[in-house]
Amino acid sequence: xPVLTDTFTIAGDVAIPKIGFGTWQIPDGQEAYDSVxxxxxxxxxxxxxxxxxxxxxxVGRAVRESGVDRDEIFITTKxxxxxxxxxxxxxxxxxxxTGLDLGVVDLYLIHAPWPWNDMGSDHRDGxxxxxxxxxxxxxxxxxxxxxxxxxxxxxxxxxxxxTDVVPHANQIRWFVGSTQDDVTAWCQQHGVxxxxxxxxxxxxxxxxxxxxxxxxxxGRTPAQVAIRYLLEKDVLPLPKSVTPKRIAxxxxxxxxxDADAIAALDAIRD
Numbered sequence: 001x002p003v004l005t006d007t008f009t010i011a012g013d014v015a016i017p018k019i020g021f022g023t024w025q026i027p028d029g030q031e032a033y034d035s036v037x038x039x040x041x042x043x044x045x046x047x048x049x050x051x052x053x054x055x056x057x058x059v060g061r062a063v064r065e066s067g068v069d070r071d072e073i074f075i076t077t078k079x080x081x082x083x084x085x086x087x088x089x090x091x092x093x094x095x096x097x098t099g100l101d102l103g104v105v106d107l108y109l110i111h112a113p114w115p116w117n118d119m120g121s122d123h124r125d126g127x128x129x130x131x132x133x134x135x136x137x138x139x140x141x142x143x144x145x146x147x148x149x150x151x152x153x154x155x156x157x158x159x160x161x162x163t164d165v166v167p168h169a170n171q172i173r174w175f176v177g178s179t180q181d182d183v184t185a186w187c188q189q190h191g192v193x194x195x196x197x198x199x200x201x202x203x204x205x206x207x208x209x210x211x212x213x214x215x216x217x218x219g220r221t222p223a224q225v226a227i228r229y230l231l232e233k234d235v236l237p238l239p240k241s242v243t244p245k246r247i248a249x250x251x252x253x254x255x256x257x258d259a260d261a262i263a264a265l266d267a268i269r270d
Contacts, residue, residue, distance in 0.1 A: 003254045004043040008236060010168040010193050011138075011145035016074055016107065017046035018231060019251055022197060022240035028055040035242045036062035040073070042248040048171075048197075048238050049100075050078035050111055051092055056099035063102055074106045076171075078149060079134075081112035084126025089133040097142070108134060108143040109171055112150040124158045135165050147171065147193075153186045160190075171195040174235055176205055176226050177268040188234065196230045199237040210268060214261045221249060228253045229265050 007015035021039035026032045032055040036047055040062065049059045056077060063073055077096045079089055097105060110130060114121045134146040147169035148159070160166050170187050172180055174196030187194045205211055206222045215222045223239075227250055230237040239250040257265075 003231070004045065004251050008193050008234075010107075010147075014106070014145050014168075016145075016169075016193070016236070017044070018236055019044065019227070019253070020046035020048045020074075020076065020195070020236060020238045021247070022238040023047065023049045023053055023055055023059060024197070024240060026053070026055055026240070026242060028058050030058075031242060032058035033062045035247070037066060038244040038247045040066045040068055042244070042251055044247075044251060045072055046074040046076070048076040048195075050080075050109075051096045051099075052078065052080045052111060056096055057101075060100035060102050063100075070102060073102075075100065075102055076107040076109065077105055078109040078111040079130065081110075081150075082115035082117075084115075084123045084130060086129050086133050089130045093133075093137060093142070104141065105143045107145045107147060107169060108137060109146070109169070110134070110148045110151075113148070113152070113155040124155075127155070127159055128162045131159055131163050131165075135163065138165060145169065151183070153182055156183075156186060156190075156192070166190055167192050169193040169195055169236075171197055171238070173198050174230065175199050175201040176211060176229055176265050177201070179233070184233075184235070193236060194234070195236040195238060197238045199227050199230050199239055201226075210264050214257070214264065218255065218257070218261070220253075220255065223250060224253050224255075225257070225261075225265075228255060228257055229262070232257050232262055 006018045021044045137143040138146045145168040147167040149171040211222045215225045227237045241247045
């Protein structure tokens with residue numbers, strides 16, 4: 001599957017595989033271990049986790065025991081959303097790095113601009129304080145690239161106005177019908193890679209309609225069309241599954257969507 005070996009470039013010279021395997025809501029232990037091993041066996045070389053997911057140890061063990069060289073695998077993890085101080089950020093990074101036990105973290109993200117239990121609240125000063133820790137981790141080579149998640153244009157602008165390193169990536173909820181056009185445009189204009197989580201809209205996209213019609217026309221599944229749409233928009237998809245067959249299927253997207261198909265998908269609004 002050539003698309004699994006294709007890469008975007010971030011942080012100047014860091015290659016990040018164009019499809020990542022998401023591990024959100026996959027419990028620590030055998031399920032997380034087996035899912036990551038299935039993904040690696042299917043050819044994925046980009047695994048996305050977070051301290052808040054609680055599964056970093058299983059993710060790390062799956063990578064170490066996979067037989068794939070560590071240098072071939074791109075690992076993303078994230079600072080918990082509620083941590084908005086420098087000391088907390090340093091401690092959390094140490095915990096993630098120890099839990100993963102994979103050495104350097106390839107991409108480290110601020111999980112959200114605000115705590116999940118206080119969405120929309122103003123933590124600009126805290127994000128700036130945390131980001132300066134991220135900049136040091138990047139300068140020290142402990143994180144090969146650094147970024148954010150769930151950041152709006154306003155969040156990005158306040159952060160970049162007060163710091164030195166523009167985020168290398170912004171991981172946001174992105175799928176057919178909900179494409180966060182303003183954030184996507186800002187990121188792409190400023191060289192920030194957009195990563196799309198929930199590219200299947202947690203399954204709601206697979207219920208027929210335009211997506212199903214396109215899938216039948218191109219001889220693919222609706223899930224494959226939905227994931228391919230992100231790639232056509234230069235957005236990195238992070239599909240998630242615990243089923244080996246579906247894990248492999250979600251990465252089998254080495255095809256193109258024509259202009260009519262893209263226009264039809266563009267016209268969908270969630």
